[in-house]
Amino acid sequence: MSKKVLIVGGVAGGAGTAARLRRMDETAEIIVFERGGYISFANCGLPYYISGVIRKRDRLLVQTKEAMEARFNIDIRLHSEVTAILRDTREVEVNSGDQIYRESYDYLVLAPGAAPIVPPIPGIERAGIYTLRNMVDVDRLKALVTQRRTGRVVIIGGGAIGIEMAENLKLVGSDVTIVEAAAQILGPLDEDMTKLVGKTLLDNGIKIILNDGVKSFTGQENIEVVLNSGKSVEADFVILAIGVKPENKLAREAGLALGERGGIKVDDYLCTSDPYIYALGDVIEVRDIVTDQQALISLAGPANKQARIVADNIAGRKVKFKGSQGTSIIKVFDLTAASTGNNEKTLKLNGIPYVKSYTISPSHAAYYPGAIPIIVKIMFSPEGGTLYGAQIVGKVGVDKRIDVLATAIRMGLTVFDLEELELAYAPPYSSAKDPVNIAGFTAANILKGDVRVMHWDELDSLAKDSYILLDVRMDKEYQQGHVDGALHIPLDSLRERLNELPRDKQIIVHCKTGLRSYIANRILMQNGFNAANLSGGYDLYQVLQYQYGKAINMNEQMTRQEK
Missing domain, CATH: 3.50.50.60 (FAD/NAD(P)-binding domain)
Structure with a gap:
C-alpha cells in the first residue's frame, strides 16, 4: 500500500x-x-x-x-x-x-x-528596516541597490549574514556600519580569532560598533539608530541580521x-x-x-x-542522524574565516576541560611564490588529545584545512592522529608538513610534555617579577617591532648566552610564530631552566593587540616564512 x-x-x-x-x-x-x-x-x-x-x-x-x-x-x-x-x-x-x-x-x-529575529525595539516597524531570508526580501533590497538608494546602511548584528551583507553592500558603494551587542563579531569563532576579520572589515571602510545594542529607531526622512550607549547612527535603511x-x-x-x-x-x-x-x-x-x-x-x-x-x-530504512558539529566558513573580502566543533566559550559553558594551541603556517611551501600565513587554533582534551574544535583564519587554503579538521572531529580523532595524516603535497598547494600536521605536532608536544605552553592572555595573571619574556628572533626582526620589556637573545646565540638568564624565574619565550621559540624551549628545558613557549609568537601578539578603531603596526602578510 x-x-x-x-x-x-x-x-x-x-x-x-x-x-x-x-x-x-x-x-x-x-x-x-x-x-x-x-x-x-x-x-x-x-x-x-x-x-x-x-x-x-x-x-x-x-x-x-x-x-x-x-x-x-x-x-x-x-x-x-x-x-x-x-x-x-x-x-x-x-x-x-x-x-x-x-x-x-x-x-x-x-x-x-x-525566521529572522525581530525584537520589540521601539520604531522597528517603520519603513526602511529589512531582513534577508527569502526571495521577497532579496528583491526588495536589490531594488534599493538598483535605484542607488543604498547610501548609508546600518546592519544590526555581526554574524555571518551581517558580515556578508556588509561586504556586498560595500561593493556597491554603500557606507556601512555594523552594530553588534556582543563583544565580538562572528559568534562561532572565539574573540581572538575574529580580530583579523574585524581589521579586514575596517581596512575596507566598514565601521564596527561592539558592545552596544539598539535602543530605538527614530527620525523622519532618514532612520536614526539610537544605541543603548546614547550614541546614534544615521541610516538610509537598516538590515536586521540579529539571528534566527x-x-x-x-x-x-x-x-x-x-x-x-x-x-x-x-x-x-x-x-x-x-x-x-x-x-x-x-x-x-x-x-x-x-x-x-x-x-x-x-x-x-x-x-x-x-x-x-x-x-x-x-521509506522503511532505519537510518540515524548522528549529530552535528556546526562546521562553517565565511569569505570577508580577501580573508577567509572558518570553524568546526566547539569554541572556547562552549567548552567552558559545558565544563569540559581542554587545552588550546595556536600555529601559524604558510598556505603552501614557503619557497614557492604566493605563500601566505594562516592561523590555526585547535582545542583538545588534556587526557588523550581528542580534538574538540578548530578555527582557522587566513587568505588561502583555509577551506581545505578546516575540512580535514572537521573530518577529524567527526571521526573522534586525536591530535596524535593529526600528526599521522598523509595529506596531498606539492609546492603550489601545501608543505611536506601541512598546517594540519603542524597543529598536530604542536598539540602533541604539549601533551607529551616536550614543551610547556603559555598564552598571551595568561601573562597578565603572572607577577611581573616572576618571569622573563625572552625574544629569540633575529636582530632585524626585533628592531622592526617588539614587546616592551622583552629580553632579546637570537636563537642561534642562545646556547652561548645561557648565563644571562636567571634560574630563579620562569623564562617565557617567543619568536615570530612559535617554531624557533619551541627550539629555544627545548634548549632551555634540557639545561635546567623553567621555560614556556608563547603560543602563536609575535604575529599572534600583534593580532591580539588589535583594537577596533585603533591602528596597529602589523605587516599585511604577517610572515612568509619562519626562518
Whole structure:
C-alpha cells in the first residue's frame, strides 16, 4: 500500500526530502506545501546577488515547481501555508489564499526552517528596516541597490549574514556600519580569532560598533539608530541580521515536544514525539557531537543530510542522524574565516576541560611564490588529545584545512592522529608538513610534555617579577617591532648566552610564530631552566593587540616564512 506523505516547507530540507523519497519509493503520494512562491532557492547566495557578484536572479533558483514536478512526480503547492496539524485525524489545515482546506497524511514532515529575529525595539516597524531570508526580501533590497538608494546602511548584528551583507553592500558603494551587542563579531569563532576579520572589515571602510545594542529607531526622512550607549547612527535603511529562531508555531500548537532552545525535539531517526511526524533543518534541535548536548545549528549542510535520512526512514530504512558539529566558513573580502566543533566559550559553558594551541603556517611551501600565513587554533582534551574544535583564519587554503579538521572531529580523532595524516603535497598547494600536521605536532608536544605552553592572555595573571619574556628572533626582526620589556637573545646565540638568564624565574619565550621559540624551549628545558613557549609568537601578539578603531603596526602578510 502506497504512503501519503505531506511536507511542510521547501528549500533545502523540504525539497530535498521530497526528491530523496521519490527516489526511494516510486509509489508514494508526495505533496509539498510552500507558503512562498519558490520551491527551492539558494539562501546562502542572496547577499551576492544584491551586489551583482551573482548577476542573474535565476541562478538563485535551485529548482522550479514545474521542473521538480515533472522529474519527480511530486505535487507542489506554492503560496500554501499549513496553519494547523490535526494529529488525531492525521490531517493538516492549509490556507492557499483562495480557500482553507484539509489534507490527510500517513506521514508528515516539518521543514519550515527558521525566521529572522525581530525584537520589540521601539520604531522597528517603520519603513526602511529589512531582513534577508527569502526571495521577497532579496528583491526588495536589490531594488534599493538598483535605484542607488543604498547610501548609508546600518546592519544590526555581526554574524555571518551581517558580515556578508556588509561586504556586498560595500561593493556597491554603500557606507556601512555594523552594530553588534556582543563583544565580538562572528559568534562561532572565539574573540581572538575574529580580530583579523574585524581589521579586514575596517581596512575596507566598514565601521564596527561592539558592545552596544539598539535602543530605538527614530527620525523622519532618514532612520536614526539610537544605541543603548546614547550614541546614534544615521541610516538610509537598516538590515536586521540579529539571528534566527525556529519556526516552531505549528509544532507547538500541535502539542509536539520542544527542546529548551525552542527547537522541535527529535530522536536519532529525526522523528518527533509523534511517530507519524518527522522534522528536520533549522526548526529542530540536534545533538552536538562534541558536548553531547542539544543545540540549534542553522546550516545548509546538516539540513541536506537530514533530508536524506528522513526520506530513508519513511521509506522503511532505519537510518540515524548522528549529530552535528556546526562546521562553517565565511569569505570577508580577501580573508577567509572558518570553524568546526566547539569554541572556547562552549567548552567552558559545558565544563569540559581542554587545552588550546595556536600555529601559524604558510598556505603552501614557503619557497614557492604566493605563500601566505594562516592561523590555526585547535582545542583538545588534556587526557588523550581528542580534538574538540578548530578555527582557522587566513587568505588561502583555509577551506581545505578546516575540512580535514572537521573530518577529524567527526571521526573522534586525536591530535596524535593529526600528526599521522598523509595529506596531498606539492609546492603550489601545501608543505611536506601541512598546517594540519603542524597543529598536530604542536598539540602533541604539549601533551607529551616536550614543551610547556603559555598564552598571551595568561601573562597578565603572572607577577611581573616572576618571569622573563625572552625574544629569540633575529636582530632585524626585533628592531622592526617588539614587546616592551622583552629580553632579546637570537636563537642561534642562545646556547652561548645561557648565563644571562636567571634560574630563579620562569623564562617565557617567543619568536615570530612559535617554531624557533619551541627550539629555544627545548634548549632551555634540557639545561635546567623553567621555560614556556608563547603560543602563536609575535604575529599572534600583534593580532591580539588589535583594537577596533585603533591602528596597529602589523605587516599585511604577517610572515612568509619562519626562518
